[in-house]
Amino acid sequence: MPAIEVNNTSRTYGKVQALNSISLSVEYGELFGLIGPDGAGKSTLFRILTTLLLADTGTASVAGHDVVQSYRQIRKEVGYMPGRFSLYQDLTVEENLRFFATIFNTTIEENYNLIKDIYEQIEPFKKRPAGKLSGGMKQKLALSCALIHKPKVLFLDEPTTGVDAVSRQEFWDMLKNLKEKGIAILVSTPYMDEASLCDRIALIQSGKILQTDTPEEIVKSYPSPLYAIRSNNNYELLKVLRDKNYTKSALPFGEYLHLATHTSMGVDEIISTLNTGNYPDLEIKPIKPDIEDLFLELSREV
Amino acid sequence: MNSYSIEVENLTKKFGEFTAVDNISFKVAKGEIFGFLGANGAGKTTAMRMLTGLSKPTSGQGTVAGFNVIRDHEKIKTRIGYMSQKFSLYEDLTVRQNIRLFGGIYGLSNQEIREKSETILHDLRLSEVSSKLVAALPLGWKQRLAFAISMIHDPDIVFLDEPTGGVDPFVRRQFWEAIYEAAGHGRTIFVTTHYLDEAEYCDRVSIMVSGRIEALDTPTNLKKQFNASTMDNVFVKLVR
Numbered sequence: 388m389p390a391i392e393v394n395n396t397s398r399t400y401g402k403v404q405a406l407n408s409i410s411l412s413v414e415y416g417e418l419f420g421l422i423g424p425d426g427a428g429k430s431t432l433f434r435i436l437t438t439l440l441l442a443d444t445g446t447a448s449v450a451g452h453d454v455v456q457s458y459r460q461i462r463k464e465v466g467y468m469p470g471r472f473s474l475y476q477d478l479t480v481e482e483n484l485r486f487f488a489t490i491f492n493t494t495i496e497e498n499y500n501l502i503k504d505i506y507e508q509i510e511p512f513k514k515r516p517a518g519k520l521s522g523g524m525k526q527k528l529a530l531s532c533a534l535i536h537k538p539k540v541l542f543l544d545e546p547t548t549g550v551d552a553v554s555r556q557e558f559w560d561m562l563k564n565l566k567e568k569g570i571a572i573l574v575s576t577p578y579m580d581e582a583s584l585c586d587r588i589a590l591i592q593s594g595k596i597l598q599t600d601t602p603e604e605i606v607k608s609y610p611s612p613l614y615a616i617r618s619n620n621n622y623e624l625l626k627v628l629r630d631k632n633y634t635k636s637a638l639p640f641g642e643y644l645h646l647a648t649h650t651s652m653g654v655d656e657i658i659s660t661l662n663t664g665n666y667p668d669l670e671i672k673p674i675k676p677d678i679e680d681l682f683l684e685l686s687r688e689v
Numbered sequence: 690m691n692s693y694s695i696e697v698e699n700l701t702k703k704f705g706e707f708t709a710v711d712n713i714s715f716k717v718a719k720g721e722i723f724g725f726l727g728a729n730g731a732g733k734t735t736a737m738r739m740l741t742g743l744s745k746p747t748s749g750q751g752t753v754a755g756f757n758v759i760r761d762h763e764k765i766k767t768r769i770g771y772m773s774q775k776f777s778l779y780e781d782l783t784v785r786q787n788i789r790l791f792g793g794i795y796g797l798s799n800q801e802i803r804e805k806s807e808t809i810l811h812d813l814r815l816s817e818v819s820s821k822l823v824a825a826l827p828l829g830w831k832q833r834l835a836f837a838i839s840m841i842h843d844p845d846i847v848f849l850d851e852p853t854g855g856v857d858p859f860v861r862r863q864f865w866e867a868i869y870e871a872a873g874h875g876r877t878i879f880v881t882t883h884y885l886d887e888a889e890y891c892d893r894v895s896i897m898v899s900g901r902i903e904a905l906d907t908p909t910n911l912k913k914q915f916n917a918s919t920m921d922n923v924f925v926k927l928v929r
Contacts, residue, residue, distance in 0.1 A: 424857035426828065522729040551728040551883050552924040579858065580886065580921065592857070622869035638862050639869070641889025642908050683858050 388451050390415045390540050390571030391436060396445030397594075398431055405431040407594040408445070413573055413587075415539070418566045420585030421575040422678065428594040429575040430470055433544045436573070437467045450539045463491070466533035470544040472525050476518030480509055480528055483517050484535060491536035501568070502531045505561055523554030530561065541565065543574040547581065559584045579679040590682055597685040602678060609676035609684060611635050611647040614657065618666035631660060638683060645680060694719050694846050694877035695740065697751030697758065702735050702744065709735040711900035712749070717879065717893075719845075722872050724888040725881040727897030728928055733881050736897070740879070741848055742766045754845040767795070770839035773850035777835035780824035784815055787823055788838060795842035809837045829860035833867055846877040853887060865890050885920040894920070896927055903927055 391413040398406040406428045413419040421429050434440035436449055438458035447454045450464045474483045484506070488495050499506075509527050512520065517528060526546055533541060543562075547555045559581065566572055566586075574585070582588045583602045590597040590605070598605055618624045625644050628637040635647040646657075654671045663669055695717040702710040710732045717723045727733040738744035740753050742762035751758045754768035778787050788809055792802035810816045813833055823831060832852070839847050849868075853861040868890075872878050880891060888894045888908060895905040904911055904927055908920055915923045 424860075426857075549729075549883075551928075552885050552921045553728065553928045556921075556925055577856075578886075580919075622866070622873060625866070639865050639890065641886065679858055683862075686857070686859055 388448075389413060390417070391419075391447075391449055391573060393432070393436070393447045394445055396432070396435060396442045396447055398428075398435065398440070398442050404594050406435075406442070409591075409594075409596055410445075411589055411596065411599060413540075413571050415571045416566055416569045418562055418572045418574065418584075418586045420582055420588040421573065421591055422577075422579060422582045422588050422682070423575075423591035424577050426593075427591045429591060430544055431594075433467070433469070433542050433573075433575065437465060437542055438462060463536070464538055465540045465542060466536070466538035467542045468529050468533045468544065468546055470548065472529065474517045474525070474529055474532060477516055479514050479516055480520070481513040483528060484531055487532040488535045493536050495535065498535055498537045501537055501565075502534050504564060505534075506531045508557075522550045523557075526550055526554065526558060527561075530558075534565070538570065540571045541573070543572065545575050545577065547576060547578065555581075579677070579682060582678040588678075590678075590685060592682075592686050597682070605681055606676055606678060609681050611649070611684075612651045613674055613676050613680060614646045614648070614654070615640070615643040615670075615672055615674045616646055616657075617643045617668070617670045619668050620666065624661075624666060627661065633657075633660075636683070636687070640679075645674075647680075647684075692719055693717060693752075694721075695723075695751070695753050695879070697740070697753075698749060700736070700739060700749035700751055700758070701747050702732075702739060703747045708900055710739070710746075713897075713900075713902045715895060715902060715905060717846075717877055719877055720872050720875045722868060722878040722880065722890070722892045724891030724894035725879060725897070726883065726885070726888055726894055726924070728924075729883065731897040732900040733883075733897055737848065737850070737879075737881055740765075741769060741771065767842070768845050770842070770844040770847040771850070772835050772839040772847065772852065774832070774852055774856070775850075778823045778831060778838065781822060783820050783822055784810070784826070784834065785819045787834070788841065791838045792841050797842065805841055809834070809841070813837060828856060829863055832856070832860065832864050836864070836867055836871075840871065840876065844876070846879055847871065849878060849880045851882045851884065851887075852880060853884070885924050888920045896924060898928055 389412040393409055393411050396406055396409045423429055435442050436447060438454050438461050449461045452460045484495055505527050509524050547558055562572055587601050589599040621644055625637055628634050628646055633648045635649050637644055637646050657671055693716045698714045699712045700710060701712050725733060739746050739758060742765035746758060753765045756764045785806060788806045789802055792805055810819050853864050868878055893907050895902050911923050915926045917923045917926060
């Protein structure tokens with residue numbers, strides 16, 4: 388039996404369809420990523436699976452228990468780190484951890500081995516009120532508190548939002564260790580680049596799952612030839628490219644533009660259509676798509 | 690005529706014993722898109738408060754939009770625009786009311802406000818929803834409206850605070866195109882963010898660590914300098 392199973396689950400808030408017939412399953416020891424922008428429905432799914440919200444239709448089970456019938460059992464067996472920091476700001480680091488251990492009828496000592504690697508990093512500050520920690524440290528404390536009762540399934544709702552790049556990388560290293568201990572992890576993120584760190588991902592937008600697969604397979608499904616292009620005036624070049632017959636889409640991508648064409652073309656062939664005098668430093672190369680390219684492609688069709 | 694919008698030298702801010710910003714010096718050219726990066730707590734916000742005239746430097750000197758950061762900080766505020774993703778518009782006012790409010794705050798005449806309103810509504814194709822509450826607009830529209838309103842008084846520099854972190858990849862691109870357009874007209878864009886992928890869109894990027902600017906160059910050169918494939922890696926190497 389999978390650790391998480393969701394079948395055709397929908398939920399509306401008034402007129403807004405937050406989730407539209409979502410299905411997915413997550414195995415024990417799997418790190419599953421829910422990738423999508425703000426407002427895609429990620430948090431609604433988390434709240435349904437952690438038994439804090441009822442779905443309108445569909446069924447779901449977590450750790451073998453139905454989210455409606457057996458909600459009490461689920462609450463004992465899952466760890467949940469909500470998107471908003473929700474520890475007690477005026478309790479110290481240590482007091483927060485002890486509090487969560489106590490309400491789950493356990494002690495810090497009993498499951499310390501599970502959180503040791505994470506907690507050691509914030510232990511020097513254990514007497515500090517949680518509200519006075521930096522973003523990265525808050526996140527480590529929240530993860531420790533979500534793990535202290537040794538959950539079978541871990542729900543992390545945008546754990547890395549608003550956290551700097553160094554802390555983000557450390558955080559993903561920690562998740563890798565946890566999944567190797569057999570915990571099922573469902574993690575959501577708006578960062579497309581974090582998708583490749585998951586075993587499998589679901590791309591979600593406007594309450595719908597666009598696609599579910601391993602990051603490698605997802606990227607393979609990208610349908611068009613793709614080129615990265617750069618010049619001394621990307622914005623003007625972007626407008627020029629959009630008017631070309633061969634262009635399927637042209638979008639800014641950081642320092643480069645990504646050009647998708649209807650048919651495969653040689654780099655020289657593309658250059659021959661441009662007034663190169665305007666772009667002395669023109670650079671064009673064929674590239675492999677990444678998750679964000681695919682997301683943009685799929686979300687065009689919705 | 691000065692070709693720099695921002696020029697600061699040895700700018701420092703101390704709070705008691707703590708040095709939040711430690712001797713930073715840099716220049717930003719007119720029409721440049723400048724990324725201002727740093728970890729949580731590196732001093733970005735404090736530095737930006739000094740650049741926007743909200744906080745007086747402990748020492749150092751400089752000019753922003755031609756005004757001295759120490760003597761003329763009140764004047765700086767009239768020549769800059771500001772927008773953050775978290776808060777920029779009043780959700781319970783209509784589109785038109787928001788434009789009027791900010792036009793009024795920046796001292797535009799009624800005539801100017803009327804003209805600006807029409808231009809903004811027309812350019813962003815918002816005429817049909819001009820009497821709707823801002824709360825009812827999709828995020829992408831709100832962002833572009835907020836950006837247009839931040840430029841209602843024709844400022845020399847616009848400060849953008851994490852403008853597109855976490856938003857839909859498509860909406861984010863529309864927004865960057867609006868930024869490119871503004872920069873193309875000679876407006877300087879100053880972006881503070883800790884989303885490293887936003888940095889890749891900037892002409893040049895500075896990275897703050899513990900109150901100091903530890904790196905400043907184009908994204909390409911920074912990646913070369915740190916032998917990194919992404920700005921994320923540059924940042925990690927620099928901070929660790």
